Amino acid sequence: MNKVPDILTSRLISAISLQFNLSLDGIHGKSHWARVLDNGLRLAGLNGANTNVVSLFALFHDSQRINDARDDDHGKRGAELAFTMRNQYFDISNTEFDLLYAACELHTDGLTESDLTIQTCWDADRLDLGRVKIEPDPEYLCTLHAKEPQTLKWANSRAKARYLSKSLER
Secondary structure (H helix, E strand, C coil): CCCCCCCCCHHHHHHHHHHCCCCCCCCCCHHHHHHHHHHHHHHHHHHCCCHHHHHHHHHHCCCCCCCCCCCCCHHHHHHHHHHHHECCCECCCHHHHHHHHHHHHHCCCCCCCCCHHHHHHHHHHHCCHHHHCCCCCHHHCCCHHHHCHHHHHHHHHHHHHHHHHHHHCC
């Protein structure tokens, strides 16, 4: 895994974790956040996406889910949580915040066209679908690097390891 960016302080991670309504060990919990972060930083290293936005997206995009099934407004609620925590737990420019807000709010809409940083956020999340036994379809990925066979193989093996280890715990 890549080095955790400085913007993701332990204070921020704790604040998000404390208000998270689901299991931190569940399919939308901390291990998912970590893989989305790793996916996003890997892609950003290749395509030049904004790593502050990609890093914050990893924590906020699912932070306000009320269940692990369909939850249509969780992305917007995650964006709103980021709004309330901005300048208290992290500082980014207005431009970066606008990208973060849009990435969180729209991440489940199936979109593929947007700013490169937003696309990278969406791909980082979609590349972790293997954790729930769904193979990411390159048609629904946004960036060239996310669609590459070696990237898909790498991401799928990590995501699948999550559900394989969980099934061994039973």
